[in-house]
Amino acid sequence: MTNIRPSFSLRTLLTPRTSLIALLFVSILPIVSAKPHGIHVHLSTGAVSIGNGTSGRVMFILSPNGTDPLDDIDDTTTPDFFFGMNVNNVKHNDTIKLSGGTRHNTDRGVFGWPLETLDDIPVGIYRAQAFLKRYDTAVRSDGSVVRLKFPCGDGSPSVSGVGDLASDVIDVHVSGKGQTIKLHLNNTVPFPDFQGHEVGGCSQGNYEDTQYLKHIKIRSKKLSDFWGRDMFLGANVLLPHGYDAHDNTSRYPVIYSQNHWAEGDGPDSYSTRASFKEAWDSGIIPGSANTTDRETPKMILVAFRHETPYYDDSYAVNTANLGPYGDAINEELIPHIEAHFKTITQPYARIQDGGSTGGWESAASLIFRPDLFGACFSSYPDSLDFHKHQAIPLYNSTNAYKYPNGSDIPSIREFVNGTQHILASTATENHWELTFGTSSRSSLQWDIWNAVFGVQGLNGYPLEPWNKVTGEIYPEAVEYWKSMDLAHHIVSNWNSSLRLGEVLRDRIHISVGTWDDYFLNEGVAEFKKRVEALGGSSWAEISILPEKTHGGYYRGMEVWDYLELVKRWVDDHAPNGTTPLHANLTPRSARGNIWSEVIGRGGHQAALARQSDPVIKVSGDVVGTVGQWDPGMKLVGRWVINNRTSEKHGCATFNVTQGESVHYRPKSIGITDQVQLWVTGRKMGYVEETRKSNSVTL
Numbered sequence: 001m002t003n004i005r006p007s008f009s010l011r012t013l014l015t016p017r018t019s020l021i022a023l024l025f026v027s028i029l030p031i032v033s034a035k036p037h038g039i040h041v042h043l044s045t046g047a048v049s050i051g052n053g054t055s056g057r058v059m060f061i062l063s064p065n066g067t068d069p070l071d072d073i074d075d076t077t078t079p080d081f082f083f084g085m086n087v088n089n090v091k092h093n094d095t096i097k098l099s100g101g102t103r104h105n106t107d108r109g110v111f112g113w114p115l116e117t118l119d120d121i122p123v124g125i126y127r128a129q130a131f132l133k134r135y136d137t138a139v140r141s142d143g144s145v146v147r148l149k150f151p152c153g154d155g156s157p158s159v160s161g162v163g164d165l166a167s168d169v170i171d172v173h174v175s176g177k178g179q180t181i182k183l184h185l186n187n188t189v190p191f192p193d194f195q196g197h198e199v200g201g202c203s204q205g206n207y208e209d210t211q212y213l214k215h216i217k218i219r220s221k222k223l224s225d226f227w228g229r230d231m232f233l234g235a236n237v238l239l240p241h242g243y244d245a246h247d248n249t250s251r252y253p254v255i256y257s258q259n260h261w262a263e264g265d266g267p268d269s270y271s272t273r274a275s276f277k278e279a280w281d282s283g284i285i286p287g288s289a290n291t292t293d294r295e296t297p298k299m300i301l302v303a304f305r306h307e308t309p310y311y312d313d314s315y316a317v318n319t320a321n322l323g324p325y326g327d328a329i330n331e332e333l334i335p336h337i338e339a340h341f342k343t344i345t346q347p348y349a350r351i352q353d354g355g356s357t358g359g360w361e362s363a364a365s366l367i368f369r370p371d372l373f374g375a376c377f378s379s380y381p382d383s384l385d386f387h388k389h390q391a392i393p394l395y396n397s398t399n400a401y402k403y404p405n406g407s408d409i410p411s412i413r414e415f416v417n418g419t420q421h422i423l424a425s426t427a428t429e430n431h432w433e434l435t436f437g438t439s440s441r442s443s444l445q446w447d448i449w450n451a452v453f454g455v456q457g458l459n460g461y462p463l464e465p466w467n468k469v470t471g472e473i474y475p476e477a478v479e480y481w482k483s484m485d486l487a488h489h490i491v492s493n494w495n496s497s498l499r500l501g502e503v504l505r506d507r508i509h510i511s512v513g514t515w516d517d518y519f520l521n522e523g524v525a526e527f528k529k530r531v532e533a534l535g536g537s538s539w540a541e542i543s544i545l546p547e548k549t550h551g552g553y554y555r556g557m558e559v560w561d562y563l564e565l566v567k568r569w570v571d572d573h574a575p576n577g578t579t580p581l582h583a584n585l586t587p588r589s590a591r592g593n594i595w596s597e598v599i600g601r602g603g604h605q606a607a608l609a610r611q612s613d614p615v616i617k618v619s620g621d622v623v624g625t626v627g628q629w630d631p632g633m634k635l636v637g638r639w640v641i642n643n644r645t646s647e648k649h650g651c652a653t654f655n656v657t658q659g660e661s662v663h664y665r666p667k668s669i670g671i672t673d674q675v676q677l678w679v680t681g682r683k684m685g686y687v688e689e690t691r692k693s694n695s696v697t698l
């Protein structure tokens, strides 16, 4: 629950591999050949075995003299220049060439941040490194074919993942006179050995157990069936002091602690802290000046390991882009945990908590599965209500990067002595992400939201809610997000057969600060407004704390006070407690996020079903509609007369939008013409496609 948005976790995650690669550092001066314009980068695949036809994304990163390119890649602080480009069919001994830069062909051109092009790199001394992120081709069970990087026990980093190719780090003198920088992709990023305790191999890793910290890993049948390859899930299980596997009389409540990639060291918001670990292992919380020693609360703390091809975790729900992670975690992994550890297997004793990403996950887990969990304690959650997606008024804006008055929509801020400073805008963050991957494949924050909250596009990748370059919002794509808008889900099922107004009362606990670094307080305020309009101010416990920033435990509490608060909730809601959680409040019928509905509405078959060809008919004029296309498609029409498409036959192209009617007026009366409408659609991440209408004869 500490401040672990990806920018932070990236820095943490990259450290081990950075140093591994740095060991291979050989300082060579690049081979410089004078070219008239800017910098050209040649990346050779050399002798490294990459099979035939590798596709992926190359990254070329320049950092200031004396620093390594991966030392700091966080967009708010990095001094680096990033350039990325998609590649297809890379082979042995190939040379990949990068030059220039474009905002218009993100699929095939070089995309740079913060500089648009390689031609603008200022004269100076730099260090440079290049990477090739290698995509695998996956054929999903719904028939779509996608190219993605499947992570391997490393938490799905945006660059330099296990198995990717990397060059050595070299020194470069940018002369300003035009030059070619040659790099050899001759290192393969190795598998991370977490503190020497790695025992489980690729996909979620797995680690050696200690007395109280146990690690499990299962093959998920549901996820493996969906992705057409073996998929795993892991969990780190922290047992309380005195836990005895042979004692059949004691059972414990469980906190499912949602967080980012949990590697080997337990529910990381708790057990990575040395003072916590010491008290937990001894069972005694040392007293302070005015408190006496007390016992640690006797609960089991579980963190999941669920790295995915789109991010360091799955958001723990069923989604059309990631697959049935909600079912896999809750119906395969949790039953496995309950079969192997002495847990109380009733909803009142299963608690969800977490902060940030984990704040959303814990709230969503309870809200979608009130039959499984008793309560959530969710801190500074990702947007619970997309009326404000961070600071973006998503439902009624036309652009995700600019307010109507033209000023930038901010994304990250800090307060210094009470004064707000903007550290990054939504445009900055999205453009930075786009260097690491197109079609929402950067493994970074805005892209995973696209994957989790949105449906699948016809191209197989997340149907993006806005144009990642310009920020233009596509309302039809945003409309699909509503099923993941937790306020919308609750409000629209308040009195439905799910009875959420009654079922969820008193079970949701949320806290956020008014100074949240990522404006997440705004989504909480919208959520609060909507649920309280129906349920009153006591329906949920929602605390919006003045001048608190992102991070810390629930309501900014001290860790043991917080765990005792949760334990009290469990005790109170036990069958012999003061306010037992009745079985009529945990019916299976209250479930949401049902996999068959999610994939039926958002998967490949749904994407195919929402397409249609142009249609024309004679009605005085020839009148046509352009057919149905994915949101964001730019459409160009043309009338084809007697099978001729040239302009001199009156067949000039014209821009059209979906839903628009188009009219053809014959040039001269009395001539028999065969008329057809062709429409060509283009969009970033999509293959250009031309669809033809029926023909009519005049």
Ligand SMILES: *[C@@H]1O[C@H](CO)[C@@H](O)[C@H](O)[C@H]1NC(C)=O
Pocket: 050, 051, 052
């Ligand atoms: C690549 O293709 C060539 C020609 O088809 C073939 O001889 C070779 O074995 C292939 N290499 C790999 C690694 O698949």
Ligand SMILES: *[C@@H]1O[C@H](CO)[C@@H](O)[C@H](O)[C@H]1NC(C)=O
Pocket: 065, 066, 125
């Ligand atoms: C580059 O950095 C190295 C060591 O980090 C230093 O010795 C060298 O003087 C620097 N070069 C320039 C031009 O600043």
Ligand SMILES: *[C@@H]1O[C@H](CO)[C@@H](O)[C@H](O)[C@H]1NC(C)=O
Pocket: 046, 092, 093
């Ligand atoms: C790669 O190129 C090197 C140098 O030109 C050559 O010796 C080697 O045979 C090539 N390897 C393959 C597999 O083509």
Ligand SMILES: *[C@@H]1O[C@H](CO)[C@@H](O)[C@H](O)[C@H]1NC(C)=O
Pocket: 024, 026, 028, 168, 184, 186, 187
């Ligand atoms: C990688 O290629 C560079 C440039 O050819 C060479 O200096 C270096 O030794 C190679 N490194 C490895 C690990 O093969």
Ligand SMILES: *[C@@H]1O[C@H](CO)[C@@H](O)[C@H](O)[C@H]1NC(C)=O
Pocket: 246, 247, 248
């Ligand atoms: C606890 O239960 C297990 C499985 O039911 C049984 O094998 C074992 O003997 C029991 N242990 C004790 C101490 O009763």
Ligand SMILES: *[C@@H]1O[C@H](CO)[C@@H](O)[C@H](O)[C@H]1NC(C)=O
Pocket: 289, 290, 291
């Ligand atoms: C303990 O003392 C500190 C310092 O006087 C005070 O801030 C804190 O509220 C006290 N805690 C309790 C539990 O009384």
Ligand SMILES: *[C@@H]1O[C@H](CO)[C@@H](O)[C@H](O)[C@H]1NC(C)=O
Pocket: 387, 393, 396, 397, 404
């Ligand atoms: C969007 O809605 C908010 C209220 O939810 C309102 O304050 C704002 O003016 C609206 N913006 C536009 C562009 O309609």
Ligand SMILES: *[C@@H]1O[C@H](CO)[C@@H](O)[C@H](O)[C@H]1NC(C)=O
Pocket: 403, 404, 405, 406, 407
């Ligand atoms: C533009 O609109 C936003 C959102 O309403 C507001 O916060 C900001 O202060 C406005 N900026 C200017 C320069 O008026």
Ligand SMILES: *[C@@H]1O[C@H](CO)[C@@H](O)[C@H](O)[C@H]1NC(C)=O
Pocket: 416, 417
């Ligand atoms: C914040 O305020 C303190 C106390 O007034 C002052 O010492 C400090 O320099 C200020 N910090 C900044 C960054 O302005």
Ligand SMILES: *[C@@H]1O[C@H](CO)[C@@H](O)[C@H](O)[C@H]1NC(C)=O
Pocket: 574, 576, 577
């Ligand atoms: C309720 O039952 C549990 C388990 O049997 C027991 O540990 C606890 O003390 C009981 N609580 C009350 C208030 O009786």
Ligand SMILES: *[C@@H]1O[C@H](CO)[C@@H](O)[C@H](O)[C@H]1NC(C)=O
Pocket: 642, 643, 674
């Ligand atoms: C246009 O082409 C179609 C298909 O080739 C053909 O059936 C039709 O007769 C052609 N029409 C004219 C007017 O040439």
Ligand SMILES: *[C@@H]1O[C@H](CO)[C@@H](O)[C@H](O)[C@H]1NC(C)=O
Pocket: 634, 653, 654, 655
């Ligand atoms: C069609 O739209 C494009 C931009 O998408 C614009 O450049 C072009 O001028 C437009 N063409 C016509 C005929 O309006």
